[in-house]
Amino acid sequence: MPQNIAPETAYTPASAFERLLTIMNTLREQCPWDKKQTMESLRHLTIEETYELSDSILEGDLQEVKKEIGDIMLHLVFYARIASETGEFTIIDVLNGICDKLVHRHPHIYGDVEVADETDVKRNWEQLKLKEGNRSVLEGVPGSLPALVKASRIQEKARGVGFDWEEKSQVWEKVEEEMREFRDEFNVTDDKDIDKEKAEGEFGDLLFSLINYARFVNINPEDALEKTNKKFIKRFQYLESKAGQLGKSLKDMTLAEMDVFWNEAKGL
Template sequence: MHTRQQQLEAFERLLDIMDELREKCPWDRKQTMESLRNLTLEEVYELGDAILEKDSEEIKKELGDVLLHIVFYSKIGSETKDFDIADVINSLCRKLIDRHPHIYGDVEANDETQVKANWEKLKLKEGNTSVLQGVPKSLPALIKASRIQDKVAGVGFDWEEPAQVFEKVKEELAELQEEVQNKDQDNMEDEFGDVLFSMINYARFLNIDPETALERTNKKFMFRFQYLEKKAKAHNLDLSEMSLTEMDKFWNEAKSIKL
């Protein structure tokens, strides 16, 4: 590992390179915060993929790409004289110190639950009018549901036991089935959303990240289906003409393979 001095020198080198690219590269010079936004989202998802793959080399590369974007936005901010990288870092340092009074002050917090509760109270004191104010509107719905539930739990709006949450899941499933029988499409969608929301809440009580769990299932399904495709091709079979029984033979083979 590098020394603190080497880390600082590496960061300074990145800032120097960013200055040079912004001055001399036609593509870099053309970028705005708006044009970078979608690229940043893409980079974050690529980092997420690398983390799920547990690929440390790829994680390192993707972290670099995310860091580049932070430096890029800060460079643009310095050109408009709104802020620079020092403002970004100092603002972060102030926030971390202010929101950790159990480290930098005289507040006690003996577990994660207390830390979260203190965090949400501090944000309300900072001017937030709602504990949900910090949930980004553009988050994917599944992740947004997790963040909403985390935040309201932080101020005590929560179930006490996992069994209570599972009862809620069953209740929502029964309500969905009732609307399916009624064939009311709008109500079905409402109740289906309630089922998903309650399942995400249940996952939280089981210490399962629902986004990660669903992505694992996506990858598992894709692997098995692609195995099925390869086997069908190897046997000169057309998937569209195969029976489900024939497909199941290869599918079950794929299920026996550990990923």
């Protein structure tokens, strides 16, 4: 097989995108691995790349963000190339499609609609989607989203058509109400068996209300929980490291001993 000459580094958005398309086409035609891929085989890899982008954003590592954006861009181009081989659509169709949608969904920019703020923009967006054929404002929430993210998106979309609380104090009252109901179903001072299904339902209601309150105070619950996850992992691994330096296993240490190192980790 003759050696291919790689396209030179580009210095404009259009030429850089063209360079990626050229490389993608060459790989699809000549690389054994790329030739075998299908949309289904790429799907789980795309999900993985998306999570890696999410991690790099939370870590504040902009060089990794740049790299992960590139990886996802490659996947998007790959899907379009596969579809073009059966005549379904091309990358040109994809790009024109999103451009047309953005123009249509922003009549306050490309038309004569007036908006007062971000809330008006979101409300118009959802109303336009209904006019385009959506039967429900919640249709756009993917069923496979993680539950925490899905709850946030459901609440945001409901708010977009005016179904929302008026004051955050009302939302907090709802949180306290759900907390009481959950406490009643799962009394921590009572050793009696509980109705697990009912308690699970009350716990779900409590989580949903907390996510709702987070939205009112501009906290992204997914980001908040993931940052806490990372914080816990860092502190726990510090605890493991210190135990190892003492030649001990965590299961052989008392909680009081572990608390010493845990408090040290909190100060790092």
